[in-house]
Amino acid sequence: MTAHSGRHFLQIPGPTNVPDRVLRAIAQPTIDHRGPDFAELALDLRERVKPVFGTGGPVVIYPSSGTGAWEAALVNTLSPGDRVLAFETGHFASLWRDMAQRLGLVVDFVPGDWRRGVDAAVVAERLAADKGHGIAAVMVVHNETSTGVTSRIPEIRAAIDEADHPALLLVDTISSLGSIDYRHDDWGVDVTVGCSQKGLMLPPGLGFNAISDKALALAPTARLAKSYWDWTPILDANEHGFYPYTPATNLLYGLREALQLLEEEGLRNVFARHSRHAAATRAAVRGWGLEVLCVNEREYSSSLTAVLLGAEHDADKVRRIILDRFDMSLGTGLGKLSGRVFRIGHLGDLNDLTLAGTLSGVQMGLELAGVNVDPNGLQAALSVLRAE
Amino acid sequence: MTAHSGRHFLQIPGPTNVPDRVLRAIAQPTIDHRGPDFAELALDLRERVKPVFGTGGPVVIYPSSGTGAWEAALVNTLSPGDRVLAFETGHFASLWRDMAQRLGLVVDFVPGDWRRGVDAAVVAERLAADKGHGIAAVMVVHNETSTGVTSRIPEIRAAIDEADHPALLLVDTISSLGSIDYRHDDWGVDVTVGCSQKGLMLPPGLGFNAISDKALALAPTARLAKSYWDWTPILDANEHGFYPYTPATNLLYGLREALQLLEEEGLRNVFARHSRHAAATRAAVRGWGLEVLCVNEREYSSSLTAVLLGAEHDADKVRRIILDRFDMSLGTGLGKLSGRVFRIGHLGDLNDLTLAGTLSGVQMGLELAGVNVDPNGLQAALSVLRAE
């Protein structure tokens, strides 16, 4: 067994591989969160985090997981009994639905088969039917981490506009932020929900809300109870480089370094790299003779690929073999996809050769698990990588 | 100016100095939070964190600040409109009161002068008067970080028992946990609220709730809206070493190392060390001819000392001089104590010589600020330290 020599391959769709530079950054000594050095850090981050969201507006950073940022998006904008429109695009969309219900919202949940994104036509139809404007918000997961399907936010925005409906647009970018082109302002999103441990290449522990003027204006009157998640005192304190409660200082050091890395590479290049790696991965999957879960090529995810196995195979057995033999973690099938798919994460701090190693491991693991695959799958991926 | 050579003296009452071993621990690569290595870590922490709280029961760990853990304590046990009894022991007690109100609770707030802890006689009296058992919970800050006053929880417990009142006892140990003797089980506390960045010697980013059986039984029926903070799914997932949402893995690495450090020194020794350092600090303050804010010697805090200046002096000016000239951060006067006191943190990872350096810096800073102090204050502190 070579499991314990060399570097673990963390190829789940997040947490992603944290670059050494970021790990060293978070290992800096914690400082006084009310002192001048902290204020300098916070004021710097306040501006530098905006381009990643494609916004010129405020971004709130929480000491929390991304789940917390989901909750923040809801409690700052909605009131008990409000109706929201959501879509069953996969496991995480379903969890967000559950949260909304637990917080006292009423969810219109459009069913789905977990292989497609949000259909803008359905959005248009639902909103058109909602003459009384009872729907307070539309909740969309940009990139479904459980399926590798990316919904097209601009089309959803257009559908809302077309229906001339005042509903807020709330978007989860947990596994797309910093990996897939995203434009909070241009696409008219009201609250964008993000987290640290995916495209931002940080350890988990930070949640984000990018906020439109429209959403911000609602916070004072939204009646879901809120204290920890309340935007207003945070934004007020942020003005001066502070926080109303102790922020996760060391993760903020990491955020500064991660933003620096993204700036050095250039966001456009970062997105192009993810797109190339996703294309190479799909080339491998098809080369093996297997099926990509996502059925619509316009919805392929750049950050992960879910691979669908025939009913005769157990995807978790494949994953277990790969972990045992090749020290690589892949994503499991979640919810109703359990045992049917495994997910290859190709987001965050990644390069061609690590992807080639990843796909080599997947190929060998499939073979060892008795899945009949064409070994030219790997070649197909290398052809994509080699072609630039 | 020598400000930028050598190591910054972080002598605020938290965040505290994070030991090198802990910083290196959090710089380990992030791993799959659904894999076997993570499960091993989580199951280990689940047990090892208990002694710090003095409990054999469950402890929930949140990716959050301590403020989040305050909120968790409330939303898991209470319902909208519930009455709680709280005490104005200082700034943080007042903030917790504000949070409770914001979440929809009704707070009976017993006024205080910010120089004393909770008076058990008042607890007894209030509860005795509450014949209808309308008070759902008693909220107490164990160690007021803004004042350096430690309330005696066992006396409060006794008062509740004496009144034969069913109210929950909720205790904030933000700045006492891991520094001052504390016994969740023995003292009959229902929810203990803690955080990572004080006595636990970690960066900020983790919140804790230790939970009694009685409190746990209330969670399913408590009607304050909850999702992120909900104990139940966390405790269920923890059984198997997992979390319902992505935990702050790297801070958990740090927690394991910090618990290891506490175990190596021994909790009793840790408490004794804090007590000695607090005594040395008070000896210095008195030696200088200044006043300790805390008026009752049975309530002296082992983790911080607030120093009261005469009205003719600006405590923040003293702090500024000390930061500029000696690269040391001290705690500011909060709320109504602004400008009147400064606070010396002597908790967490600290030894005699760093405390001696700290008190040397305070003495020089006072002198430079024109505060008339007797230079033998430092000698008095050294006498305490030298005496073992």
Place this chain on the structure above:
Amino acid sequence: MTAHSGRHFLQIPGPTNVPDRVLRAIAQPTIDHRGPDFAELALDLRERVKPVFGTGGPVVIYPSSGTGAWEAALVNTLSPGDRVLAFETGHFASLWRDMAQRLGLVVDFVPGDWRRGVDAAVVAERLAADKGHGIAAVMVVHNETSTGVTSRIPEIRAAIDEADHPALLLVDTISSLGSIDYRHDDWGVDVTVGCSQKGLMLPPGLGFNAISDKALALAPTARLAKSYWDWTPILDANEHGFYPYTPATNLLYGLREALQLLEEEGLRNVFARHSRHAAATRAAVRGWGLEVLCVNEREYSSSLTAVLLGAEHDADKVRRIILDRFDMSLGTGLGKLSGRVFRIGHLGDLNDLTLAGTLSGVQMGLELAGVNVDPNGLQAALSVLRAE
């Protein structure tokens, strides 16, 4: 270009990839090299380093490169004008020869074609012819880092014994130590020369001499001038856990962690892993239709493979393309092999998937450089890796 995302592939034959655990170990604070904590470290290392050399005798650790350890082997055992027998197995054997001459020794240098190891028959012949025992030492490079050829030390030992010749046997294990089976005691080696930055997985900065009783007995009378390299004062001080001059403390922290890693995996497993990876690499080279430089399969190196290109190709151009496009460093052709070969390091902290990524990068780089290779080379390597 994706060059700056992800982790650099350092696949030269050393320095090798330093494990995170070792990097964190060397980042511990430097301590007093005359204090009790240091003594504990030094005494621990003194014993734990021995198995890596296959010796029960003393091992001297220098703050130096491996080149320094070469010099130490000579100046502690030889006198000006002494004759030594050496073999032109490649670039490093030639450099060691140069050093010996510069220090005032007379070198009988047996020519070679850089594709073969030391021929024990020639050793036997030369020593048999040396009736007057004028040859004071036989200098052998165990694993030639410039060629990927491993000489068989036991056969050389047998040849010396057969000739009944008193010459010392000095062996360079720079790129075999901790990667290829090696037995200082069993094989009757007198001085083994090693360094930190290859199989030991450390940064460069430590040199090693393992010393036989026979060699040690010569040190007092050997007349090459020596001070820094002198074994005697070091071994004397080491008895008590100290050094006669300041040791490279932080690299010693790293050494402790690296030895821990080797112990966890088990030396036999470490050697088997290197052997498997070397076999997989050769399978790729042959699958591509290219030639391994080493011509004798009994002399294949487990730690690196030199790939010979046809005269129409420039191996450094291939390396440059691979560095630019795939962020991977490979070894250049040294000395007379310049431009003719490139070298793939597969030693140290490595696993199957990183090797697969490495070979993927080599294959793509060869294709991009216009070298006509069969893309099934990679498949052939994966077959080896998959087979366990």
Place this chain on the structure above:
Amino acid sequence: MTAHSGRHFLQIPGPTNVPDRVLRAIAQPTIDHRGPDFAELALDLRERVKPVFGTGGPVVIYPSSGTGAWEAALVNTLSPGDRVLAFETGHFASLWRDMAQRLGLVVDFVPGDWRRGVDAAVVAERLAADKGHGIAAVMVVHNETSTGVTSRIPEIRAAIDEADHPALLLVDTISSLGSIDYRHDDWGVDVTVGCSQKGLMLPPGLGFNAISDKALALAPTARLAKSYWDWTPILDANEHGFYPYTPATNLLYGLREALQLLEEEGLRNVFARHSRHAAATRAAVRGWGLEVLCVNEREYSSSLTAVLLGAEHDADKVRRIILDRFDMSLGTGLGKLSGRVFRIGHLGDLNDLTLAGTLSGVQMGLELAGVNVDPNGLQAALSVLRAE
């Protein structure tokens, strides 16, 4: 016992406290020492290291201790049997003498009492008497680490010039470099010997030679055997950013960060800081009623202070008490000063409060050891620190 909480006080005269920034720098992954990134590092260091030595000429960096750099200074410039003039200023001057003898040089060793520096008048006298210019070099320790006495190099230079003698001037700056004003070029030094672990704030493992044109010209003809230490191949390779053998890459990362720190503070400020700290330390020693070993105030060392105890006390017992009770390492009395003195290091990365903590610990330790000291010693030191 509080020994294991908080940060160890490393107040020996080197190795010194390595700043966090430097520790993190050396924890960066090792890279290819023949690749473009390394060349960039090496070329940068080649220039940036010069100002620390006060030279515009070449500086050779060895993977070695400072002792190695001593050897390098001798073997590059001298031949067997050459006479050198040296001075018994303390333990390290004596060790350097021993080394010179071991390498085959003849040493004229001017005796001394270990409380004074080199007397320029004696230099003048000895050189004037050496009509035949038989003395090839004058060896001086700038700052004697065993005594805390700093010799005045400009006066020695003047004495050599006055005698119109061609002897080389070789100077050891092991414990002055980066702490005490030093000017290789202006003072006409031929070889300056330095190391990493003192004023440069690095772990041990790097040795330095700054070289005058005159010294460099001697290297090709100097006949002491040399290979590892040979300047010429190193300087040749350095031209292109490389080294003839594997350099200590990770310590070079640290060197870059340490030079950055020195540049940020400014060398003049660094020297002034050391001078202030030395003055404060001497004020404490005198305040305690004890004696500074150095007798001549023009020779006080800015980097360490040796404290002389009466014959009735054992300085090592004081040190042991301080280590056990206060977790602080102090320097022992070396050679003939054993048991008579202890040494306080106040060089490298240090600030006022750490010095105050250090002196507090010394004062308490002396008291605990039964040495009769006036407790106002500490006050006297604070007065110096407070006065700016």
